[in-house]
Amino acid sequence: MAEPSLVAAGEEPEERAIEAALRPKNLDDFVGQHRVRKQLSLVLQASRMRGRTADHVLFSGPPGLGKTTLAMIVAAEMNAPLRLSSGPAIQHAGDLAAILSSLSEGEVLFLDEIHRMSRPAEEMLYMAMEDFRVDIVVGKGAGATAIPLELPPFTLVGATTRAGLLPGPLRDRFGFTGHLEFYSVAEPGTGPAPVSGPAGPEGQLRRIRRNCRQVPRHSPYRQPPAATGPGLGAGARRRTNRCQGGVSCP
Numbered sequence: 001m002a003e004p005s006l007v008a009a010g011e012e013p014e015e016r017a018i019e020a021a022l023r024p025k026n027l028d029d030f031v032g033q034h035r036v037r038k039q040l041s042l043v044l045q046a047s048r049m050r051g052r053t054a055d056h057v058l059f060s061g062p063p064g065l066g067k068t069t070l071a072m073i074v075a076a077e078m079n080a081p082l083r084l085s086s087g088p089a090i091q092h093a094g095d096l097a098a099i100l101s102s103l104s105e106g107e108v109l110f111l112d113e114i115h116r117m118s119r120p121a122e123e124m125l126y127m128a129m130e131d132f133r134v135d136i137v138v139g140k141g142a143g144a145t146a147i148p149l150e151l152p153p154f155t156l157v158g159a160t161t162r163a164g165l166l167p168g169p170l171r172d173r174f175g176f177t178g179h180l181e182f183y184s185v186a187e188p189g190t191g192p193a194p195v196s197g198p199a200g201p202e203g204q205l206r207r208i209r210r211n212c213r214q215v216p217r218h219s220p221y222r223q224p225p226a227a228t229g230p231g232l233g234a235g236a237r238r239r240t241n242r243c244q245g246g247v248s249c250p
């Protein structure tokens with residue numbers, strides 16, 4: 001299955017390719033965030049053992065720490081298709097109903113910046129998450145009728161940089177919430193992969209913390225895989241190597 005585009009429209013195709021190549025594909029490749037990774041691994045393992053779709057998962061934390069990456073990993077680990085959307089794109093309950101009604105069984109629906117969804121859509125999501133059904137309202141005013149629609153079981157993965165803005169009822173419907181922290185040298189054996197820096201994990205972590213504001217997106221150690229490296233254009237090289245040598249991050 002082709003990996004969906006997760007970078008801003010307008011970026012060069014080669015930049016999109018390099019972004020996709022750098023993103024860890026499974027939990028084993030995702031280094032750091034030990035607590036979240038361990039708990040998520042148990043949640044997914046339990047679902048697989050029960051032969052059920054995974055619980056709804058919420059990832060929160062500052063930009064660039066790996067929320068989108070983990071959402072993609074949830075789908076990969078569950079061997080499920082992934083649907084991508086975002087809060088700002090869902091401004092009407094109908095937008096959400098269209099997405100939900102086209103999900104297939106077991107599909108992972110990723111809603112980025114979920115705190116920016118409109119209120120009516122949010123309320124529709126409550127029932128969808130809990131009972132796997134929605135009420136589609138047809139007509140207006142006194143003549144409006146609600147048509148119940150059964151949904152196939154799915155997993156919602158939400159991501160937010162502003163967990164405090166999520167209403168309690170929505171937060172409560174997630175079976176697992178992972179809060180991503182800034183990278184720290186206190187966390188042993190961590191650092192963005194693939195690791196190829198000069199000073200081993202401890203030294204790399206120190207440099208990430210010092211030069212890249214503890215954020216993997218800014219890591220000097222994000223290297224293109226050997227197979228794609230030599231063919232990269234100047235734009236992609238600039239992007240991947242922008243922190244090379246430990247100089248200050250942009």
Ligand SMILES: Nc1ncnc2c1ncn2[C@@H]1O[C@H](COP(=O)(O)OP(=O)(O)OP(=O)(O)O)[C@@H](O)[C@H]1O
Binds near residue numbers: 217
């Ligand atoms: N643990 C990690 N190991 C290796 N690379 C990582 C890790 N976490 C994030 N990255 C890399 O950092 C970049 C940013 O990650 P990602 O897009 O998942 O962050 P995000 O939390 O979704 O950010 P935003 O809030 O801006 O959407 C990605 O290109 C990803 O490849």
Ligand SMILES: [Mg+2]
Binds near residue numbers: 067069
């Ligand atoms: Mg993201």
